[in-house]
Amino acid sequence: MTAGKYHMNRADREIAGRDELLELLKAGKYTTLALCRGEEPYVVTLSYGYDHERNALYFHTAAKGLKLDFIAANPQACGTVIHDDGYVRDQCMHYFRSIVFRGTMAMVDDPAEKLHAMEVLADHLEADPEKRKAKLRRMDDEAWKGLAVLRLDIAGMDGKKYG
Numbered sequence: 832m833t834a835g836k837y838h839m840n841r842a843d844r845e846i847a848g849r850d851e852l853l854e855l856l857k858a859g860k861y862t863t864l865a866l867c868r869g870e871e872p873y874v875v876t877l878s879y880g881y882d883h884e885r886n887a888l889y890f891h892t893a894a895k896g897l898k899l900d901f902i903a904a905n906p907q908a909c910g911t912v913i914h915d916d917g918y919v920r921d922q923c924m925h926y927f928r929s930i931v932f933r934g935t936m937a938m939v940d941d942p943a944e945k946l947h948a949m950e951v952l953a954d955h956l957e958a959d960p961e962k963r964k965a966k967l968r969r970m971d972d973e974a975w976k977g978l979a980v981l982r983l984d985i986a987g988m989d990g991k992k993y994g
């Protein structure tokens with residue numbers, strides 16, 4: 832179960848507008864994800880692509896590793912994307928805009944969705960997405976087998992800014 836909406840202590844710093852939240856999510860390139868297996872926490876940083884239609888994030892990764900073990904044990908995840916607007920010297924302040932999102936992770940096995948996910952990632956991250964997409968279309972079955980794709984369906988998102 833993901834936590835529901837919790838009031839923000841400094842409500843004056845909340846980014847309440849969905850458009851602004853999505854703008855930050857689309858501008859971000861990587862997120863630090865919090866996972867949990869029993870009482871054991873794990874954080875891992877991953878590049879992502881945002882799928883607007885699905886309101887989901889896609890990730891690509893090797894087909895095995897600790898984060899996959901955590902996700903298999905518990906698919907609930909929470910992540911943050913930070914836009915660092917700079918430390919203000921001598922004032923003990925750091926300007927930022929950031930997002931915290933929660934959702935459920937799923938392993939994507941369907942080949943068509945895997946390709947779609949990698950195209951979403953290309954659109955999100957690459958300067959020349961079409962070049963990357965052409966490479967994806969040339970990938971053989973063996974290469975696809977070695978590539979795991981994860982989808983995080985976003986259940987909730989908060990934003991906060993300072994400065």
Ligand SMILES: Cc1cc2nc3c(=O)[nH]c(=O)nc-3n(C[C@H](O)[C@H](O)[C@H](O)COP(=O)(O)OP(=O)(O)OC[C@H]3O[C@@H](n4cnc5c(N)ncnc54)[C@H](O)[C@@H]3O)c2cc1C
Binds near residue numbers: 875876895896897
């Ligand atoms: C900006 C950024 C973008 C990244 N993008 C991707 C991506 O798109 N896809 C991807 O698969 N990986 C990405 N990585 C690497 C990612 O953070 C992990 O290292 C990688 O996914 C392996 O994770 P795992 O849980 O399978 O670790 P494993 O290979 O199973 O290793 C687990 C062990 O290594 C330690 N560990 C794992 N990752 C890190 C780390 N980053 N720093 C220090 N210790 C670590 C863990 O604490 C644990 O002890 C990115 C990293 C950064 C910083």
